[in-house]
Amino acid sequence: MPLVLLTADRPGELRGVGANQTTDQVGIFGTFVRWSADAAAPAAGDEPGRAARLAMRAVAVALGDPARDDMTGTPGPVHLNLEFRDPLGPDNGVWDDVPLVEPHPSSGAYGIPVADSPAPLPEVERGIVIAGDGAGDVARRVAEAHGWPLLAEPTSGARSGDACVPGYLDLLASDAGAALARQVHQVVVIGRPTLTRQVQRLIADAPALMVAGHGARWREAPRHAERVLRTVPAVWTSRADGTLSLGDSQWLGRWHAAAAQVAPRERGWDRDAIAEAFLAALAPGDLAFVGSSGAVRAVDRVAPAWRPGDAPVLVANRGLAGIDGTVSTAAGMALAAGRPVLALMGDVTFLHDVGGLLVGPRERRPRLRVIVIDDGGGSIFGGLEHAAAPAANVERVFTTPHGADLGALCAGYGVKHTRVTNADALAKALTAPPTGIEVVQAKLR
Ligand SMILES: Cc1ncc(C[n+]2csc(CCOP(=O)(O)OP(=O)(O)O)c2C)c(N)n1
Ligand SMILES: [Mg+2]
The missing domain is CATH 3.40.50.970 (Thiamin diphosphate (ThDP)-binding fold, Pyr/PP domains)
Known part of the structure; x- marks a missing residue:
């Protein structure tokens, strides 16, 4: 950027x-x-x-x-x-009280640029397209042109259409999914996937690998990539014989069939339920921001494949996947777009940047609603190898429970706060669009 x-x-x-x-x-x-x-x-x-x-x-x-x-x-x-050298004080010029900057009109261009280039994709049968952060809709078109399954992270801008396999995480964790993964001949990566080890493994094991990344640079691409491109060649979005319809791809059909066989998860009042309510509150084209750690991964697990053109715009800070600056990023997004933004983030993430709630009385206020998944600390580590340490150590070093009173913090910033403890109450808190900054604390335990 x-x-x-x-x-x-x-x-x-x-x-x-x-x-x-x-x-x-x-x-x-x-x-x-x-x-x-x-x-x-x-x-x-x-x-x-x-x-x-x-x-x-x-x-x-x-x-x-x-x-x-x-x-x-x-x-x-x-x-x-x-x-700068003294004097550094103000001159007599006029300073605008409230910055009168109009929101920047969205260029509508999202994702890896497409360019004319004569480098077609090898037309193997068992290809797969992985759309990482920032890929854009072109990843969908590449997958559809070749009849390959599309595994699209939620902030890829490509999670739509009939080639998309939205339940890919549970699928890859199953025996049937692992068997399919072993049969992949070629992996095409567009954008920057960062969310799951299953996908990283697919890339690492790829017999042939093509990468078209956000300003892809050699140092950021997997070392065994055959091609690393900064743009997506327009020829990738079509096939030489041009005749394939998605229903003709047996390979894709096997992925969809296997995904349909995966048993649905038990769903109580948990992180995935909160992510579902978050997604359900978004209309086509709505702007939303997703925090790192559990929030973006829950959205990855539960987000559907939208109809092309019907998806909300989901954005995350995947550069270093930090939990820092998250409230401020979402507020900045709402101000820059001049539109409401719905944000989903963990409790530690929220607390890390709680100062982002503060807007001075002379500044424009973003229309921002933050859903905080309050599970009493950084719970992502409980599912990783970190959890093997003695419980007291895990809690002190990794989970870092905080005991902060989110409602009192919000009150201090003059921000509306709602605490919900079930899915119905959460859905209700999300019905009307936000008029200023507000926080919905979704309390898990
Ligand atoms: C700036 C920064 N510091 C530390 C980390 C390491 N880190 C990753 S996830 C996480 C905990 C996040 O907790 P929370 O926001 O509550 O999300 P949860 O894991 O509970 O889903 C931390 C500290 C990071 N990503 N960024
Ligand atoms: Mg947490």
């Missing part, structure tokens, strides 16, 4: 001499930015246009415009570190 980070710094003469509030921030983002530059404080006699040239270059590199950028051609963050 193109991003220009402007950091304000002390002027050169105050660096490295113990001046107050001065740290070394030159190149502070290391290799995480596409480019960075340190701009000296303006001085009399500066060459005209110096700052503008720097700014234009920063924007060009951030946009990853291959025509103008000889760095990487991949959009991403850049860093301009700007020196």
